Amino acid sequence: MLDGPFEPSDWQAFCSMISRRWPVSRWGNVGVVVGVSGGADSVGLLRGLCEIRSQQPAEGRRGFIVAAHLNHAIRGEESDADEAFVRDLAQSLDVPIVVERIVGSDVTDEASLRENRMAFVRTQAENVGARYVALGHTSDDNVETVLHHLFRGTGPTGLAGIAPHRSLGDDLVLVRPMLAITREQIRAGLRHKGCSWREDASNQDPRYRRNWIRHKLIPMITSKYPNAEAAISRASESQRDWLDLVDSAASEWIDIHICVDGHACEADTLRLRRDSRTDGAIVVAALQRIWGDRNWALGEMTKSHWQSIVGTIAGRSSQRYQLPGGLDVRASGDHVTITPI
């Protein structure tokens, strides 16, 4: 849900809203790498975190903040001007900065650029021993993501939108503390404080599907449903609550029913059939977790693949078959075994 009441012209209210979602007690004593593009959202995030930290007593400031900027170098002088802007910003805030410039790459699609950025900020966080990577996604980004997933075809995870946090490894967590703040609120806060940011012209280009959703579709929707964005945010947040519930039931299910033998996963079907939770969402969530943990080909699995496995576990479908990614499913006696071939 969007936080409120919120007076957008109040910079301190903006900082309080970040603090409410991500209290400084969690990050004030550890390292945080902030991904900064130079756009309003990540400029707001970096400035907000620095301000929140500066309001802490000196003994509560053992941690550190590092700004990280990846110069994709795909917009010529504009890209270099973004880099220069972020360098100046970090210097003015007395924050160390790491910058990398991509040379000679012809990658321009949105998904690959995003992947490159994630790999970059993650590596920087590991290099400096940070506990968190913080990114400036907003509630608008979340709404656009939910719609994008919906049109492309998605399940409960896609409808839950952008995750507020997720693990990036043993000691590193990705956080998005501004998911309840709108893009306009951030801009208003920055304007109130007299701070500037860079406008990325490619954010207007309707050839990118995300921009088309942002600039064409959402204005059309809100012309008839003025509160649609808040409604989509609320729906995705409650979807996330359900997902958390299913996730913890799935973990319990794995602990009880799955036995790992080398690369193979084995389930005792007799015990499974006595478990009332063997059908449906919890089992599929558990199977998806198993796939994710083992880097099996999650993206190639369809709903009917998951249902086949659920059917095999429940003794309803065939005894032996193969799945995408070279996995063999075999039911024999009281066991179902899934093995990479």
Ligand SMILES: Nc1ncnc2c1ncn2[C@@H]1O[C@H](COP(=O)(O)OP(=O)(O)OP(=O)(O)O)[C@@H](O)[C@H]1O
């Ligand atoms: N070139 C970059 N270098 C480092 N971090 C980045 C870069 N681009 C984006 N990020 C991080 O990823 C977040 C999401 O980026 P995305 O491009 O999806 O959103 P955006 O709305 O354009 O954000 P912003 O207004 O901060 O540019 C940003 O808020 C920022 O934290």
